[in-house]
Each structure stands twice: as C-alpha cells, then as structure tokens.
Amino acid sequence: PYAGMAGAEIFEKRKAVLGPSLFHYYQKPLNIVEGKMQYLYDEHGKRYLDCFGGIVTVSCGHCHQDIVNAVVEQTKLLQHTTTIYLHHAIVEFAEALTSKMPGNLKVVYFVNSGTEANELAMLMARLYSGNLSMIALRNAYHGGSAGTIGLTGLQTWKYPIPQGEIHHVMNPDPYRGTFGSDAAAYAKEVEEHITYGSSGRVAGFIAETFQGVGGAVELAPGYLKLAYDIVRKAGGVCIADEVQSGFGRTGSHYWGFQTQDVIPDIVTMAKGIGNGLPLGAVVTTPEIASVLAQRIQFNTFGGNPVCSAGGLAVLNVLDKEKRQAHCADVGSHLVERLKSLQQKHERDVRGRGLMLGVELVTDRKEKTPAKAETAVLFEKLKVGKGGLHGNVFRIKPPMCFSKDDADFLVEAMDYAMSGI
Ligand code: PMP
Helix, strand or coil: CCCCCCCHHHHHHHHCCCCCCEEEEEECCCCCCEECCCCEEEEECCCCEECCHHHHHCCCCEHHHHHHHHHHHHHCCCCCCCCCCCHHHHHHHHHHHHCCCCCCEEEEEEEHHHHHHHHHHHHHHHHHHHHCEEEEEEECCCCCCCCHHHCCHHHHHHCCCCCCEEEECCCCCCCCCCCCCCCCHHHHHHHHHHHHHCCCCEEEEEEECECCCCCCCCCCCCCHHHHHHHHCCCEEEEEECCCCCCCCCCCCCCCCHHCCCCCCCEEEEEECCCCCCCEEEECHHHHHHHHHHHHCCCCCCCCCHHHHHHHHHHEEEEECCCHHHHHHHHHHHHHHHHHHHHCCCCEEEEEEEEEEEEEEEEECCCCCECHHHHHHHHHHCCCCEEEEEEEEEEEECCCCCCCCHHHHHHHHHHHHCCCC
16 A cells, blocks of 8 residues: 555645746546556556556556556666767667668657657757747747757747747647638648748748647648648758657558558657656757757757666567557547447547547537537546646556446446536
8 A cells, every 4th residue: 555645735835936928637636656568556546547548658558567557677777878888779779760661760869758859859850951940830839948948839838938939829629620621721831931930941831640738639631741741842841740659559551641541751749758757859860969969969868778778678568568559449449439429419520549639628510619518527427638728538548448448438428428
C-alpha cells in the first residue's frame, strides 16, 4: 500500500512551491501513484483505465517491463557523459529511428521535449531557406517556449510577447472549418498568405497531421500535399509535428504525415518516443541538418545513454508487439461503438487508430459546443479533454489498450451521458 504524502497535502504544497500557471484536471485532482500498462492506481489503490496516456506519451504502456529493464541496466552502467564522448546507445537509437523514416530523412538531432524539437526545426528552416516567415495552422499546438508559442495557434497558450515572423493560416478542419473538407480552398489561402502577407518567400510551414491539443482534428484529406507544394515553391521547408501522431498510433500508418501521402523535410517528435522518458528528436535530411554546422549546436541531455537505451527499447516493443496493427484493430472497433452512441447523444466522433476525439455539441446543425455538459462528464468520467472550447474528449490511451477496455470506455460514457 501507498505510504507517501496524501493527495490533499500534495495539492496544498504544490500551490506554495510550484508556479501558479500549473493547471490540474478535476476539482479534486487524482493522486496517481502507480501505473501498469493501460491502468493507473491512485493513493487508495483504486484502479483507473488510462485513456489519455500521460497526454499521449505512454505509447507502450506504463512501466512496460522491457523499457524499465533497458533504463535500469543503462542507469547502473553509465548515466551520463554528453556527446563529447562516444556512446553506442545514441547511434543505435538514431539508426533504428531513421530506419522508420521514408525518403532522405536520415539525420537526427536528439533533444528533451517537443518544444525543443520544434524550436530546432524552426531554426533549421530559417537557416536553410534564408527566409524568416513561418506558416502555421490556426488551432495548432507546437510548444510553450518563447519561440514556439509563436507557432502555436491557440490564444489560451499565448503570452503577450513578440510572436516572431509567423503567419497562421486557416485550419483545414473538416468539422468546423470554413471550407469543410475542401483541401484546395484551404491551400489557396496558404498561397494568398504568401502573396499578400510576406515577401513571397517563406522559411517553412509546420503542421500536426492530427491536431492534439486543438481537439483531435484530422486535417482535410489531401491538404498537406497541396500546402507542401505551395510552400516549397516559395522556398520554404515543410515540417511535420509528429509529437502526438507518430509511432503507429493512427493504426493505418507509422507516421501521421503518411496518411496524407507526403514526405516532409523535417519531422519533429517527442512524447510517445520515450514512453514517459524526457526525450524528443528532430529528423531531417543531411542537407538541412548541415546548416547547424556553421556554429555549434549542443544539447547537454540530448541523446543521453539512458534515454537512448529507453527510446530504442520503445521502438523494439512497438515492433515486437505489432502495436500499429493493434491500434488499427482496436481503434476501428472503438470508433464503431462510439458512432453507435452518436445517434443517442449529440456529438462528432473522429480520428484514426487510438488517436480519437469525441466532440460534444448541444445541437448537431449549429455545432454549439456543449461546454457545461462536457464539464460535468469530465468530472464524472475523469477523461482527457481539449479543443478551444474544452468540449472534445481526447482518447489516446497507451497502445496496449484492448477491445474490452474500449467497450468499458463506451459503456461508461453512455452511462454518464444518460444521466445528464
Ligand atoms: N507539439 C505537439 C503536437 C504537442 O502536442 C506538444 C505537447 N502537447 C508539443 C509539441 C510540445 O511538447 P512538450 O510539452 O514536450 O514540449
């Protein structure tokens, strides 16, 4: 049994010693003390089915034995030196990671988070192109650092500081977007931004293929291909933010961008790459990577032996356990069941694999966000949410989530919704 500090005490203490910008879920936040694959346990030993995976971070499962072993073994042997010395773990991991990439995406910079990955990607785009203007999507989330909040397209996260030379184009959101699923109309708007809002030349374009924080939005089919063409013609490089959608989670493909049949110039990743370890990566072509060699690029913890050993173990587990196919299988079952509930309760069900969203509205035609109802359900079900109006349940569990777990979730949702 748990013998640590009680949740109520932690809650009080963290208000005193941690920054006031921290937010928490639920009126009485959960004190989670243990995790095992897709389950979490609170201080009283109560079990929860984890449908949010530490915000899409726990790819293989909480405390997956192979990853724990890899981390523990490496920690016992050597924890850290930095890349000024040689170590086998970083090259083994980089080789395994690049073997998963298409085209000429063959060079890795390791970092410690998604924000850092996107900072580095933006820097490379600007240096490589010789241009400054970046294009990002409205409703995107790319990080919270001084540089990346410029890329993020949601006011909730934007502090009032200079946002850099960044243009936000219309979001190709099939559900709420002005042009519905008309990819060509959205792409035309990218072109117009370049024509009217910049010198005609841009540094780069960044997009998540499935917006996570923005509320599980899958971009209109065919959009990235059109947008990439336009951006490349204007001298820019194309960046895919795979922080949430990579590693087979979408089921149909290993990377989110593959669902749009494109090959980016730079791919950023974090979260699921480490199953909980602080780890991020930027993968690009040798030509683009070389722009950073004009000065020194150094990251003390990037690619450290422990995270590299853990990251390699993650890739191996995902392959060995055939998680991509599993996400496709369980995901389609879950979507089907969620859609059958759609007749009963007003909502939009969307996504692929285990990267799903359920958006609650008060009426289907007007699509009025069901803010109050979502808030009640959020407390009852203890699920994860997102979107500008906070009315989207984000379902992105550890990839070991089973069909039985999916059924349990749907039944819990149905039960909770029927009561309000
Ligand atoms: N990109 C995306 C798509 C994300 O969802 C996030 C985190 N929510 C980030 C970047 C930033 O990652 P981190 O919090 O690791 O800095």
